[in-house]
Amino acid sequence: MALEEQCSAPSRWRSISLTHVEFSEGDLTGQLLAYISLLPIAILVGFVTLIVFKRELHTISFFGGIILNEGVNWLLKHILREPRPCAGAHTNVPSEYGMPSSHSQLIWFFVVYFFLFLYLRMHQTNNARCVDLLWRHILSIILLGIALSVSYSRVYLLYHSWSQVFYGGVAGSTIGIIWFFFTQEVLTPIFPKIAAWPISEYFLVRDTSLIPNILWFEYTVTRSEARNRQRKLGTKLQ
Numbered sequence: 366m367a368l369e370e371q372c373s374a375p376s377r378w379r380s381i382s383l384t385h386v387e388f389s390e391g392d393l394t395g396q397l398l399a400y401i402s403l404l405p406i407a408i409l410v411g412f413v414t415l416i417v418f419k420r421e422l423h424t425i426s427f428f429g430g431i432i433l434n435e436g437v438n439w440l441l442k443h444i445l446r447e448p449r450p451c452a453g454a455h456t457n458v459p460s461e462y463g464m465p466s467s468h469s470q471l472i473w474f475f476v477v478y479f480f481l482f483l484y485l486r487m488h489q490t491n492n493a494r495c496v497d498l499l500w501r502h503i504l505s506i507i508l509l510g511i512a513l514s515v516s517y518s519r520v521y522l523l524y525h526s527w528s529q530v531f532y533g534g535v536a537g538s539t540i541g542i543i544w545f546f547f548t549q550e551v552l553t554p555i556f557p558k559i560a561a562w563p564i565s566e567y568f569l570v571r572d573t574s575l576i577p578n579i580l581w582f583e584y585t586v587t588r589s590e591a592r593n594r595q596r597k598l599g600t601k602l603q
Contacts, residue, residue: 386402386403386522401514423556435467446462465535465536481542481545557574
């Protein structure tokens, strides 16, 4: 009886989904761009995953920059208070203000910071071999295409105007440059001290700033350890 009363009572349901991006029904291009516009959320999820499993200080600092960037975006939106281009076109929007675009600001922060990381930080120790330069160029082109696609998707889907996307990109790029050099010049020198803190040791937080190519380092160390253990196991079985 109680269940029947609850079902008959008028209710207004709301979605709690953070990925509810709308596009015109039957518009395949809009549907594709709607998925592309979700890439900033995928980046956030990826960072959380990396922090949980890697616990590396530079990654944590990178993620801290993204959080700072989002805070600046929220502040700018509430200072400028510029409405979105098509008010009422979408039923679910996180904010009524559109200047600057948070998607554009986040993706350009990520891409510009990553550019600087590839060409400045890794350049210091990798001797600029042809293969290294090639994969950096390819990755940079892919990242640039992603940033442009995400920015365009926000205009195509009528969430933002061109100016809102443009200034979002400018803000994100500027903060990305500032945060990269702040991390390099201010935070990186104190990373060894932070890694030596008891709480850092307890949570296995590490500093890999002095390792030129962390992927190659982890690969060689893991391969060497696996071979040593295999030899020990083979010796025991004989």
